[in-house]
Amino acid sequence: xxxxxxxxxxxxxNYFQDLQNRICHAIxxxxxxxxxxTDTWQRLEGGGGISxxxxxxxxxxxxxxxxxxxxxxxxxxxxxxFQFQGEKFYATGVSIVMHPHNPFVPIIHMxxxxxxLDEHTAWFGGGIDLTPHYIDEEEARFFHQSLKNICDxxxxxxxxxxxKWADDYFFIKHRQETRGIxxxxxDRLKADSEFSLYDRFLFVQEVAEAFVPIYTHLIAKNxxxxxxxxxKRWQLLRRGRYVEFNLVYDAGTKFGxxxxxxxxxxxxxxxxxxxxxxxxxxxxxxAEEKTLKLLKKGIEWV
Amino acid sequence: xxxxxxxxxxxxxNYFQDLQNRICHAIxxxxxxxxxxTDTWQRLEGGGGISxxxxxxxxxxxxxxxxxxxxxxxxxxxxxxFQFQGEKFYATGVSIVMHPHNPFVPIIHMxxxxxxLDEHTAWFGGGIDLTPHYIDEEEARFFHQSLKNICDxxxxxxxxxxxKWADDYFFIKHRQETRGIxxxxxDRLKADSEFSLYDRFLFVQEVAEAFVPIYTHLIAKNxxxxxxxxxKRWQLLRRGRYVEFNLVYDAGTKFGxxxxxxxxxxxxxxxxxxxxxxxxxxxxxxAEEKTLKLLKKGIEWV
Numbered sequence: 001x002x003x004x005x006x007x008x009x010x011x012x013x014n015y016f017q018d019l020q021n022r023i024c025h026a027i028x029x030x031x032x033x034x035x036x037x038t039d040t041w042q043r044l045e046g047g048g049g050i051s052x053x054x055x056x057x058x059x060x061x062x063x064x065x066x067x068x069x070x071x072x073x074x075x076x077x078x079x080x081x082f083q084f085q086g087e088k089f090y091a092t093g094v095s096i097v098m099h100p101h102n103p104f105v106p107i108i109h110m111x112x113x114x115x116x117l118d119e120h121t122a123w124f125g126g127g128i129d130l131t132p133h134y135i136d137e138e139e140a141r142f143f144h145q146s147l148k149n150i151c152d153x154x155x156x157x158x159x160x161x162x163x164k165w166a167d168d169y170f171f172i173k174h175r176q177e178t179r180g181i182x183x184x185x186x187d188r189l190k191a192d193s194e195f196s197l198y199d200r201f202l203f204v205q206e207v208a209e210a211f212v213p214i215y216t217h218l219i220a221k222n223x224x225x226x227x228x229x230x231x232k233r234w235q236l237l238r239r240g241r242y243v244e245f246n247l248v249y250d251a252g253t254k255f256g257x258x259x260x261x262x263x264x265x266x267x268x269x270x271x272x273x274x275x276x277x278x279x280x281x282x283x284x285x286x287a288e289e290k291t292l293k294l295l296k297k298g299i300e301w302v
Numbered sequence: 303x304x305x306x307x308x309x310x311x312x313x314x315x316n317y318f319q320d321l322q323n324r325i326c327h328a329i330x331x332x333x334x335x336x337x338x339x340t341d342t343w344q345r346l347e348g349g350g351g352i353s354x355x356x357x358x359x360x361x362x363x364x365x366x367x368x369x370x371x372x373x374x375x376x377x378x379x380x381x382x383x384f385q386f387q388g389e390k391f392y393a394t395g396v397s398i399v400m401h402p403h404n405p406f407v408p409i410i411h412m413x414x415x416x417x418x419l420d421e422h423t424a425w426f427g428g429g430i431d432l433t434p435h436y437i438d439e440e441e442a443r444f445f446h447q448s449l450k451n452i453c454d455x456x457x458x459x460x461x462x463x464x465x466k467w468a469d470d471y472f473f474i475k476h477r478q479e480t481r482g483i484x485x486x487x488x489d490r491l492k493a494d495s496e497f498s499l500y501d502r503f504l505f506v507q508e509v510a511e512a513f514v515p516i517y518t519h520l521i522a523k524n525x526x527x528x529x530x531x532x533x534k535r536w537q538l539l540r541r542g543r544y545v546e547f548n549l550v551y552d553a554g555t556k557f558g559x560x561x562x563x564x565x566x567x568x569x570x571x572x573x574x575x576x577x578x579x580x581x582x583x584x585x586x587x588x589a590e591e592k593t594l595k596l597l598k599k600g601i602e603w604v
Contacts, residue, residue: 273576
């Protein structure tokens with residue numbers, strides 16, 4: 001088994017790149033109109049990436065699937081932030097954000113990543129979280145149960161730990177609202193006495209492979225639901241909150257902006273149309289008010 | 303003259319509150335349809351403010367004019383940030399952001415403020431800056447000349463210094479673009495050997511009083527200009543940059559979010575409708591491309 005204990009960075013990189021292709025293919029099938037454009041970019045200091053984008057698809061108003069594999073000297077900001085000792089790094093991953101047209105189809109985000117400093121210091125991170133414009137409790141249960149099923153195969157504590165991590169991470173402090181219904185979020189999954197790095201890789205793969213069945217289910221279920229101008233108005237306001245989170249709090253975005261990352265790939269996550277209204281308060285008893293009440297940490301969906 | 307050398311905080315506060323009323327009145331006249339709503343709010347720790355907002359006016363899609371006067375114990379974040387020694391503070395000011403419907407009417411921002419730690423430590427700050435969706439060089443000259451005329455009455459270096467300060471401050475680092483054509487920005491204008499605090503107050507008043515004639519001129523000149531879907535599309539993209547600046551860099555916004563300020567008043571500056579498109583590149587030779595080329599630091603408009 002030792003041969004499997006430490007996946008090579010090439011193996012991990014190939015998996016992520018293949019994952020990007022397979023996800024784009026499946027999403028094109030689900031959208032039935034949108035085709036992913038491909039932008040390949042190089043990083044001056046080493047490596048690069050492939051950004052794939054649908055704009056104005058049939059189901060998806062904007063969808064981005066980023067793959068990147070970057071390496072070289074550790075940027076100073078990274079060294080300081082993580083208090084790294086080493087000189088070189090290797091990082092690869094896939095990041096996804098999808099904004100649908102229909103307000104009843106949720107926004108989804110997934111990220112899976114691998115970071116390596118040297119042979120002995122490497123870890124996986126990632127997660128999936130869902131941001132419904134209107135929270136449907138049955139769908140929220142379906143989503144969390146899907147993630148819990150994966151987590152439970154690896155560790156009885158994983159779901160509870162990673163679910164709380166997502167609640168804490170995807171939190172818009174100045175609004176005292178969660179971004180959506182959370183999901184799972186994890187980082188620094190290294191090899192330890194319980195799990196080899198290969199075990200970590202298997203877990204991350206299972207999470208990544210869950211993306212398509214989960215999201216295509218949510219698309220199929222909701223894409224044809226009729227909606228009104230009021231639903232659309234609320235969707236644009238919720239997208240505003242999404243922007244607030246990503247620009248004010250998201251660690252990946254902040255880090256990318258501070259370290260001269262490729263801006264268009266970093267900000268691909270921002271929604272196509274957004275609005276801010278002054279002090280919008282949902283009507284008492286409305287579906288909008290119900291959603292707001294559910295944008296709280298610590299809700300046990302399953 | 304000594305009686306005039308140090309304006310009282312009541313005098314300054316009254317001026318700012320009156321300024322808010324007069325500006326709102328003049329802008330309602332210019333809009334001809336929108337009426338400012340009034341939200342009065344209290345700050346638990348001392349003081350409060352009045353937020354006044356037009357949404358969906360005739361000329362202005364969203365316009366906010368904030369007045370506040372807050373005081374009490376210095377918040378810890380403020381103490382650390384400014385390395386203050388004192389215990390108490392008093393801060394008052396007016397903040398304005400206006401987003402017009404017509405893409406040929408620029409976005410405008412003004413802030414004038416007074417900050418006092420004790421009898422001997424007090425200063426004024428503020429500025430006006432303009433964010434045209436389409437830069438018209440003649441208008442840019444008019445705008446900068448208006449501000450320079452005021453600055454020149456007080457000090458031959460003021461315009462150059464405060465113009466550079468605005469260029470440096472209203473800069474979207476990750477885009478390497480200025481937010482707009484700048485204007486003037488100044489802070490920490492204390493009493494010194496050359497100017498009494500009353501002189502500083504007079505300067506700030508002249509800047510504040512320039513807001514209405516400048517902006518009503520720009521409104522009258524452009525509000526009826528015909529525009530196409532392409533102009534509107536570009537306006538929404540430029541508004542996206544405005545959001546990026548305000549959420550990622552603006553010191554007032556960041557400070558407000560970190561110190562539990564009144565969120566709706568702080569984020570009143572965010573535009574009504576905004577969009578982000580992936581990697582939008584203006585056509586060669588277009589008005590959009592011309593504008594982008596002029597969003598640079600260090601352009602001498604006058």
